[in-house]
Amino acid sequence: MTRPFEVFRDGLGVPHVRAADELDLAYGQGYVTARDRGWQVETDRWRAEGRLAARFGPGGLEWDRFAVRVRLADTARRVHAALAGPERDWLAAYTAGVNAGLVDGGRDVPEMQLLDRSPGGPVQHTPWPDWAPLGVFCVNHVLFSGWPGLLWREHVARTLGPDHPLIGTPDGASSGSNAWALAGARTSSGKPLLAGDPHRLLELPGIYQQVRLACDAYDVVGLAFPGVPGVLHFGHAAHDGHAMHDGAGPDAEGSVAWGITNAMAHHVEVFTESPATLEGAAHGVEVVPVRGADPVDVAWTETARGPLVTDRHALRWPVRVDADLGVASWRQLLRSRTAHDVAAAFGGWVDPVNRVLTADSTGTVLSLTAGRVPRRARSERVLPHVVRPHGEPPVWRQPATATPVADVAVDANDAPEGPDETQRVPDLGLAYAPHRGPRIRALLADAPGGGEGPPTQQRVHADVADAGAAALVDLLRDVTDPALAPAALRLRAWAADGARMAADSRDAALFACWRDALVRRVAAHPALAPLHAPHGLPVVLAPWLDVAANVGLRLPALLAAGAAGRLPLDGPAEAAAALAEVAGSSATWGELHPVVPWHALVDATGVPREQVPGVAPARRVAVGGSADTVCCTGGVPGVSTVSWRGSVARWVWDLADRRRSRWGVPFGASGDPRSEHHADQHARWAAAGTDEIETDWARLRPETWEAP
Template structure:
């Protein structure tokens, strides 16, 4: 029998049996670490905290002292998300190479150069006593769980990692990464500077709008090598760690109490970030002495970032403010340790950093590696981020960034807002806030609503920061920041609602420069459209109405572009059927939509034809061109629309004969044929059976097992989904070969809050689940409900 089936025997011995043992071990080990449904913590110093978890694993924390609640926050987050917390602090501190090996060395060098941990240490010293105490209590809670010697998550065993004690600086350093995540204009500046090497000035202006800054254009442009290096770092953070990128944003809106049944205001919020498993958010209820909050905390921090306290509710979106500038430096050709500053050579600040590097996985098969020494250099403008392991690539480029300033008290605001009682105290809680720049939405139980722009936004004496500037000239330095009392603000506007979707929050008459890089207005316009329709119906607005809006997948940008597409005269039956389908389409990008599949695939090919082909093929600089090419081929729908009707014919010629190589109609036809060919290959020959969800799925990736063959299917989750880049329920997707269109960016959580004189209602949904333990039933139990637009209620409850 054995001789007859040698292949089967080898399969059982070397594949099936090891896999079965691995899965069994994972199951047994994972089940050992599951937290109890209820427990009481003894806090050092005599306090106690009662922890009650609901049916989704979300904890409610009850204590007599607020500090004990923050202690419990550290404890429960360690219970649920310890591996995630370990990755967070290593990412922030540039220590991933210690566990993942040399492939992460360049990224660690970049993060060490940014100096987020040093910036966090400065921030901690500037905090008030109560804010510092909350961080200390949180760290003690994490370390209390570690001291009890529970089974560690499976990832620690796989990579032979032993978590050290958590510190207050670990928490603050992660808050700096959150600021980096929402500071997307560095990506814009690199893209614009690189584009100037390849595109006409008018074409650069098309993609990077705003007033033409001739003063910056006169400054020397960084070399392509410098730009390619900087772009690679930014791209890798976005692709591998879901940090930053052009798509980062959010939706938030508030509705006045005059439109609700109970007279209290409504708030809706869904932050749009890179998606991962587990989510960066951690829903929680906090009951202390003065503390009465519920909402979304960030893993690694003890406070609720967006939520409500029974009196007020708050949410936020990225302000898209320009808070990062690149400064080109000149170094003394006779002394590399001196740089030019206003006509004088001054010494550069230098620090030596040592990065430990683990052998390649699995470690027992490879030799240990020596630690790598790097040199981190700073000028008066900031860290020199073009250095790779201490060696400059091309021209040295430094980074000015608000989040790197000394004494940043942003966490103070995050802490204080939980105790705010009204609009005045809410506003004052953000007076010393620095980064990331946010649009904060406010609602209270008396029916009042408000909007407040927060964060320090630089005032420039010269230039607008959209291109790298001469670092040696103080005329381009930041002079000050927009005064807090001059920041954008609204309170109880006549419309009875306020909407923020990363669109421009100020009019042309606003006296200060904030940004050139606003999101297209499509999401904000759609939210306003649906709110106006609901108000016009005459019935009191409820959370149910907000649910419908928050999960809407209609693209107004697609509706606007459709006439340009469907004006094409079909040349065969396939084209005719596709065009007929689009003519009757509302722009609703549901997963079951055939039109959404045709539209999204067609516009991808069309963007390639319109913009990608504008680059001259230069194989010697292919890698350096790729950053610009990705920028062009990832064009937004509104940019495609403008290109097809542009009277200056920057990309194609609207009135040209179709035989003209750059005729708009010719590019429409070629791109449609390519799109139909792709869809036939992916979905078969029957166009009416095509569905957007069949080729578009949302990916919740796990670090690092999504990158390890054989384990990705266990730890990550993929689900068919609808949506598009300009929908309220947004999906920022990219093409990934046979995987199709991968949505790696979108809503990371959802909150809907209704306040009133006699109580509040809180509906929420996290994008994945509460636990980071693969064997916990709450590891990914919210993925499918999140895609279906379901919500759960989170009760404040009693429990003391």
């Protein structure tokens, strides 16, 4: 199948895809995505199928075990089988475009060539099945919710007791995003403005793809998942009937925009099974091929709750329970013309659970929470559920209605507090981020003269103040040791001056080194020694079971428990001892905090970074910020200072004029390291900068190649 479409490029190499109708456009999006991100979409497809080891060798086997046990591919196939005709046709058109693009050069990239030269011979390629985009979406979200944290807390309860402070409400969350909405009264144009940035693993190529999709039904710019059709999370759609025409672009009559953040909801549940509850479970075995080695049999088991992700834990994932990913809502979202249309489209959203901000050029601003969530009390979100005889699973929570925003709304994975916020945002989770939300509200309260506009959002995107640092540094207030007092004084002065995690700051580096040392000392404390016993859980889940990482997330709670006598932990003494380890540090924060992106070929096969084109050393740019700052460039306190998680895109949607909207991503638009657009946005991203979006077709460069 071939379909007619056009591709234009802006100065950043971003594809603007134009076609006569939705299906031709889906084909074109699939084609250009395969051409630009062929390595990325293929590896995600292999991960969805549980066939990474067939291409990567033994290094991909642990992921494949997980994918088979959790039944990723089978879930995607079930979702596809349940689709209505229009959604099935849409996916088929996109998949056909991907297959055409892969054949027409998408697989001709250095990573694939390097893999072909590895022992085992060239990689064998097969066409994408129509369900593959659903599998790619599942791969990017199966570990996105908080369910691994349930297993961590169970490990704590089993080794340290059910009342241990590590089981209580965490002091922070390990993932998140920022988004904020400003009503017209706050802006220089008098029209609403939306902005934000999602925080995820920093991958190379980047996890989001800047794209424009235009046909007879809609014209949307936004951030897409490579391998998945549409613009699901962050989009700005214009509608004046001129999407197919050259000229200034569809900005004259009206537009609508949306952006999301993680709601931190308890929506994927874990059930602890027993021999009795395992009776009647379904079983199977998949043969997993391994490049350069013998194939491996991987057994799976599925109970009435869901597939076993460990030997005794079943996963109840709404996507699998209902065989539904909300694909109809993906299509409907593209056709939105008003904020109420966006809210209606998100009414069919399933996974993951998101907070949504949407606005349109009439001035309407709405806030809502979207996704399928079991109705559970807060006390039921702490540990895995024990399967009860004849127990019935909880019903899904009814979708919330959209709430109008008259002034400002901020979503930063924070807990809803106060009557206004609890009315706007439901409490669906357990672990929330405590600092970014209040900090963004404070920044927006200090508005620039003349009102807010797209350029003024950089002060928010770029903010590196660590709002939690001062309380931690206060542990050093009584340090009198002459060898430590100067360093303690430096840290107290730095905290009093705003605790900015600036890349050129030596004081910020000292704070980070001291906090790391403190986390390591607390993690190694005899009171926590039982946590280091083998947990017996799959290797894929190891990051969520890391003791130091979890201590870092809950450090204030542990120190408070020590101060209250609930733990034999002397916080000030440990803080002073940690300072003694690092008091001589002279590095800047940027020197300790370079961006080190995850790359499938490096991290799954062990190929040295220096051998993978485009990975090192040029991408190791020094950045400011941390895991707790608005400008998120997170490391793992107590584990590593390098930046491996952070803002994977930044976006600003101006409802007065889409041509003034802005966006930016780490690295660049192309996944091919040979391209001039592989990393041409990276330095600007490191400075929390963005670029205006070009929407004038006449100013775009038409692609010279022709699709097959």
